[in-house]
Amino acid sequence: MDDDLIGQLLDTAAGRLAAYGYLLTGSQHAGQDLVQDAIVKVFVKQRRLENVRAAEGYVRSAMRTMHLDQVRRDASWRSKMPQLVNRPERDDSADDLAARDLVGRALAGLPPQERAVVVLRHYDDLQIQEIAAEMRISEGTVKRYLSQAHAALAVSLGRIEESPQPVPVLVRKAKS
Amino acid sequence: MNLAQEFEDFAAQGARGAAELLSGEETKARVRARVARGRRARRTAMVAGVAATALVLVTAGAWAAPRLTAEPAQPGVPREPAKPTASTEPNMPVGLYGLDDPGYLVQMYGAFRSSSAPDCTAIPELPISTDGEPFPGFVPGMPTWVEASRLASGEPIPLATAGSLFHHNLEYMAGELYPPDGQTIVTFIGEDGQFWAFDATYAELGGVPPYPAGFFVTLTYNRACSSASQDGGQAEVPAGEYAVRSTTTLPAGTGGGTNVRDIGVITVIAGTPPERLLDIDPAVAEATSTLEPWSPEPYVPSDAADLPQLGEDGYLSPVNAVAHVAGRVGCAFTSSVEAPAPDTDSGFPSPVRSWLGWELLYSSDRTLLYSADEPDYAAVSAAYLNRYSDEKTHVLSLINSDGGFWGYGVHVYENNGSAAGAPGIYVWYSFDESCGGGNRSYGGPLPAGIYEARLLSMSKGAAGDSDVVYLGPVEVMP
Numbered sequence: 001m002d003d004d005l006i007g008q009l010l011d012t013a014a015g016r017l018a019a020y021g022y023l024l025t026g027s028q029h030a031g032q033d034l035v036q037d038a039i040v041k042v043f044v045k046q047r048r049l050e051n052v053r054a055a056e057g058y059v060r061s062a063m064r065t066m067h068l069d070q071v072r073r074d075a076s077w078r079s080k081m082p083q084l085v086n087r088p089e090r091d092d093s094a095d096d097l098a099a100r101d102l103v104g105r106a107l108a109g110l111p112p113q114e115r116a117v118v119v120l121r122h123y124d125d126l127q128i129q130e131i132a133a134e135m136r137i138s139e140g141t142v143k144r145y146l147s148q149a150h151a152a153l154a155v156s157l158g159r160i161e162e163s164p165q166p167v168p169v170l171v172r173k174a175k176s
Numbered sequence: 177m178n179l180a181q182e183f184e185d186f187a188a189q190g191a192r193g194a195a196e197l198l199s200g201e202e203t204k205a206r207v208r209a210r211v212a213r214g215r216r217a218r219r220t221a222m223v224a225g226v227a228a229t230a231l232v233l234v235t236a237g238a239w240a241a242p243r244l245t246a247e248p249a250q251p252g253v254p255r256e257p258a259k260p261t262a263s264t265e266p267n268m269p270v271g272l273y274g275l276d277d278p279g280y281l282v283q284m285y286g287a288f289r290s291s292s293a294p295d296c297t298a299i300p301e302l303p304i305s306t307d308g309e310p311f312p313g314f315v316p317g318m319p320t321w322v323e324a325s326r327l328a329s330g331e332p333i334p335l336a337t338a339g340s341l342f343h344h345n346l347e348y349m350a351g352e353l354y355p356p357d358g359q360t361i362v363t364f365i366g367e368d369g370q371f372w373a374f375d376a377t378y379a380e381l382g383g384v385p386p387y388p389a390g391f392f393v394t395l396t397y398n399r400a401c402s403s404a405s406q407d408g409g410q411a412e413v414p415a416g417e418y419a420v421r422s423t424t425t426l427p428a429g430t431g432g433g434t435n436v437r438d439i440g441v442i443t444v445i446a447g448t449p450p451e452r453l454l455d456i457d458p459a460v461a462e463a464t465s466t467l468e469p470w471s472p473e474p475y476v477p478s479d480a481a482d483l484p485q486l487g488e489d490g491y492l493s494p495v496n497a498v499a500h501v502a503g504r505v506g507c508a509f510t511s512s513v514e515a516p517a518p519d520t521d522s523g524f525p526s527p528v529r530s531w532l533g534w535e536l537l538y539s540s541d542r543t544l545l546y547s548a549d550e551p552d553y554a555a556v557s558a559a560y561l562n563r564y565s566d567e568k569t570h571v572l573s574l575i576n577s578d579g580g581f582w583g584y585g586v587h588v589y590e591n592n593g594s595a596a597g598a599p600g601i602y603v604w605y606s607f608d609e610s611c612g613g614g615n616r617s618y619g620g621p622l623p624a625g626i627y628e629a630r631l632l633s634m635s636k637g638a639a640g641d642s643d644v645v646y647l648g649p650v651e652v653m654p
Contacts, residue, residue, distance in 0.1 A: 006204060007204050014194075015188075015191055016191075017198070019187035019190065019191035022187050022191050023183055028191075028194045032197060035198060036198075036206070036207055036210075039211075040207060040211050103183070103185075103186040104190070123183045123187070125180070153179070157179075160179055
C-alpha cells in the first residue's frame with residue numbers, strides 16, 4: 001500500500017518536490033537526493049499517511065528539516081576550518097541554470113543560512129518565529145539573516161518586497 | 177521585486193528534467209528498496225532496544241551478553257542463535273549473515289555521552305543506555321564474529337561489505353562521530369568479567385591487495401585498558417561470545433566528552449581467517465547492509481559545458497616530472513621523494529584540476545573532474561587513468577606546507593551513454609586513510625589551502641613498480 005503511495009507521490013508531486021529541493025539546495029542533483037532521502041525518512045517510520053497530499057506535506061517538512069540539519073552541520077565544520085582562501089562559492093559546481101539565471105545567481109551568492117532563511121520566508125511563507133523554531137536560532141538572528149539576504153539580493157534583483165507579517169487580531173470578549 | 181513569485185518561477189525552471197527523473201520507475205524502485213531496508217533496520221533496532229533492557233548488570237562491572245536475535249524470542253523458549261561456522265558452500269561468505277538470519281549482530285543502539293573521559297579500565301562498568309535513535313553512522317554491518325588471530329595481529333576487519341558503508345558514513349562520521357584526533361576504544365567484555373580493549377581506527381581502503389576496496393576497522397590491542405588478569409596480557413581473546421562496547425573520546429576543540437555506544441554481541445572464534453572471508457557475494461552484501469550501497473558510479477552532472485578550458489583558471493599547469501620507483505611504495509613516500517628533473521619527453525598530462533572544493537573530496541560520490549568530451553588535456557589525462565586502471569592503483573596525494581599529506585584513491589568511471597549525464601570518462605576520489613599519514617580523521621574535510629599534488633601510480637600485485645607523477649599545486653577551497 002505504501003509502495004503505491006510512494007509511486008503516486010512521485011507521479012503527482014515530483015515536480016513540486018524537485019522544485020523545492022532545487023530552491024533549497026541550489027542544485028538539481030542535491031535537490032533530487034534531498035527528495036528521495038526525505039521520502040525514505042517519512043515512509044520508513046510508517047506513519048499513517050492518508051493520501052498523497054498528506055504524504056507530500058510530510059515529505060516537504062522532512063526536506064526542510066534535513067536540509068537545515070545539513071546547513072547546520074556544514075556551518076559547524078566550516079567554523080573549524082581555517083579559511084585560507086576567500087573565493088566565490090563553488091562557481092563550477094553550481095548548476096549551469098543557476099549560474100545563468102539572475103535569481104539563481106543571486107541566491108547562490110548567499111551564505112547557506114541566509115539562503116535557507118530567505119527561502120523559508122518567501123517560498124514557504126513561514127513567519128519569523130516559525131523560521132527561528134525550524135532553524136533553532138533566535139528570532140533576532142532570523143531578522144538579521146533576512147535583512148542581510150535582502151540587501152544582498154537587492155543588489156542584483158532590485159528592491160525586495162517584504163511579505164507582510166500577519167497582524168495579530170485581538171478578540172475582545174464582551175463584558176458580561 | 178516579489179521574491180515569492182520569482183522563487184516559484186526559478187524553482188519550477190530548475191526542476192525541469194528532475195521531475196521526470198524522480199517519477200521514473202528506476203527512482204521509484206530505488207526509493208522503495210531503501211524504505212524496505214530502513215524498515216527492516218528499524219524493526220531490528222527496536223527488537224534490540226527491548227532486548228537490551230533485559231541485560232543484567234553483573235558484579236565488578238561485567239555484564240551478561242544476551243543472545244540477541246533479529247526476532248523476539250518466545251517467552252520461556254530461549255532462542256539459540258546459529259553458531260558461525262566455516263561454510264563449505266561455494267560462494268557463501270563465511271561469517272556474514274543477513275539481518276534476518278539468526279546469529280547476525282543486532283545493534284542495541286544504546287548510547288550516551290559522558291562529559292568527561294572515563295578511566296578506560298572502567299568502561300565495562302559504565303551503565304547501559306538504550307536512549308536515542310538508531311545511530312546511522314554505525315550500522316549493523318559488522319560481522320557477528322571476528323577471528324582471534326585477526327584481533328591478535330591487528331589486521332583490518334571489514335566493517336561491512338566493500339563500499340556498503342561508504343556513502344553514509346563518510347558524511348556522518350566526519351561530521352559527528354570521528355572528528356580529528358578523536359580516540360575510539362572497542363572493548364570486548366566476557367561473561368566472566370574479563371575484558372579486552374582495542375584501539376580502533378577506521379579506514380577506507382582503496383583496493384590495494386590483499387584487501388578489497390571497502391570500509392575497514394583495525395583493532396589494535398590496548399593492554400593498558402584491558403583487565404589485568406587475562407592470561408599473559410596477550411591480545412588472544414578466547415573464543416566465545418562478548419558484549420562489545422565502543423567509546424569515543426572527543427577532543428576538546430569539538431566539544432570534548434566521550435560517546436559510549438553499546439554495539440551488541442560478537443562471537444570470537446578461534447582459528448585462522450577463512451580464505452573467502454572477503455569474497456562476499458553481492459546478494460548477501462546487500463542483505464547485510466541497511467544503507468544504500470555505495471554505487472561505483474559517481475555523480476555525473478548533466479551539463480559540464482561550463483568547466484574551464486585548458487589554460488584558464490581552474491586547470492593545473494602540468495609538471496612533466498615522473499619518478500619511477502622499483503617496488504610498491506606507500507603514500508608517505510610521495511611527500512618525501514625529491515622531484516626529479518622535468519621529463520619533457522613524457523608529456524604526462526595533468527589529471528587534476530588546479531582546485532578542488534573540499535566537499536568534493538569529502539563526498540566522493542559527487543566529485544567530477546572532467547569528461548572526455550572536453551578538449552585536449554582533460555580527455556587525454558582521464559583516458560590515461562582509464563587505460564591503466566586495470567593495471568595500476570592510483571592515489572592522489574595532497575601535501576601541505578608542513579609536510580602533512582592526505583591520500584585519495586583515484587577512480588575512473590566511463591559513462592558510455594547508458595547512465596545519466598554526458599558520456600565520457602570521469603574521475604573521482606575517495607579518501608584513503610591508509611594514505612592519510614594519520615593526520616586526518618576519516619572523512620573530515622580537508623582544510624582549505626594550497627597543496628602540492630602528486631599522483632602515485634602503483635602496479636597491482638605484490639611485485640611491480642610505482643610512478644610518482646608531479647603535478648602542479650592544487651588549491652583546496654572551502
